[in-house]
Amino acid sequence: xxxxxxxxxxxxxxxxxxxxxxxxxxxxxxxxxxxxxxxxxxxxxxxxxxxxxxxxxxxxxxxxxxxxxxxxxxxxxxxxxxxxxxxxxxxxxxxxxxxxxxxxxxxxxxxxxxxxxxxxxxxxxxxxxxxxxxxxxxxxxxxxxxxxxxxxxxxxxxxxxxxxxxxxxxxxxxxxxxxxxxxxxxxxxxxxxxxxxxxxxxxxxxxxxxxxxxxxxxxxxxxxxxxxxxxxxxxxxxxxxxxxxxxxxxxxxxxxxxxxxxxxxxxxxxxxxxxxxxxxxxxxxxxxxxxxxxxxxxxxxxxxxxxxxxx
Numbered sequence: 001x002x003x004x005x006x007x008x009x010x011x012x013x014x015x016x017x018x019x020x021x022x023x024x025x026x027x028x029x030x031x032x033x034x035x036x037x038x039x040x041x042x043x044x045x046x047x048x049x050x051x052x053x054x055x056x057x058x059x060x061x062x063x064x065x066x067x068x069x070x071x072x073x074x075x076x077x078x079x080x081x082x083x084x085x086x087x088x089x090x091x092x093x094x095x096x097x098x099x100x101x102x103x104x105x106x107x108x109x110x111x112x113x114x115x116x117x118x119x120x121x122x123x124x125x126x127x128x129x130x131x132x133x134x135x136x137x138x139x140x141x142x143x144x145x146x147x148x149x150x151x152x153x154x155x156x157x158x159x160x161x162x163x164x165x166x167x168x169x170x171x172x173x174x175x176x177x178x179x180x181x182x183x184x185x186x187x188x189x190x191x192x193x194x195x196x197x198x199x200x201x202x203x204x205x206x207x208x209x210x211x212x213x214x215x216x217x218x219x220x221x222x223x224x225x226x227x228x229x230x231x232x233x234x235x236x237x238x239x240x241x242x243x244x245x246x247x248x249x250x251x252x253x254x255x256x257x258x259x260x261x262x263x264x265x266x267x268x269x270x271x272x273x274x275x276x277x278x279x280x281x282x283x284x285x286x287x288x289x290x291x292x293x294x295x296x297x298x299x300x301x302x303x304x305x306x307x308x309x310x311x
Contacts, residue, residue, distance in 0.1 A: 014171035027261035032145040042142035063263030065121035066153025125270035157261035175310035191307035227273035
């Protein structure tokens with residue numbers, strides 16, 4: 001497989017969704033090494049997949065923070081992180097690397113008598129694109145992390161995003177060519193629709209996908225679906241994974257996925273922009289479903305999709 005210029009050839013995905021690793025499971029935890037020292041050992045993400053895997057992204061929750069602020073005090077964090085993906089048994093061969101910057105501020109003031117303290121932990125996840133890497137089937141995949149300082153809390157959680165190369169394929173999209181990339185095509189961001197969210201409820205069973213929530217019964221035009229975002233709405237909500245599908249109710253075909261690793265067990269958020277968008281055609285029904293890592297009653301998440309109209 002050579003290098004493909006998606007913009008030049010107008011290629012998008014169709015019926016070959018990305019894979020979140022681990023799938024419908026809790027995200028693997030790694031405690032970052034401080035002062036740019038790597039973690040003591042790489043954390044296994046998977047013992048091996050049944051197919052050749054095209055890795056092209058990570059979804060990372062740094063969980064940075066932990067410092068306590070007492071009455072009328074201030075604390076802040078600003079750190080750089082370095083993450084590595086390795087394959088094989090220890091000592092792993094590094095096949096991909098990524099960097100991320102994180103910052104937060106807590107400021108308490110105006111308190112006179114009561115003894116008050118606060119703690120800050122960053123709970124937002126973000127996607128990190130990676131230069132695509134082909135990983136053979138049955139190959140162990142692991143990761144580690146390092147940080148330029150030493151925050152009190154530095155527990156990192158990740159999901160990998162990529163593709164099963166036995167099913168990965170492209171669709172020709174005339175509207176997605178060099179004119180699109182130069183901003184000449186009359187495209188406009190609109191899918192969800194804008195300035196609203198879709199409410200998605202998971203199954204009551206841990207890591208079981210719930211019912212589909214309809215985004216639209218019939219798309220008004222052809223769209224490239226580029227990315228998604230999600231937040232939990234409950235104190236007890238856990239991390240989750242989401243599917244985006246096309247098709248009539250009961251016959252949806254999954255087109256893309258994303259995951260939401262969590263820290264601090266509550267009020268988390270994430271976003272993803274897929275390395276290759278998928279094409280959805282005018283008149284098609286678009287829907288989302290989710291599964292959460294909790295055995296309690298169904299969890300509720302607010303989600304949005306981002307895409308561009310092609311005609």
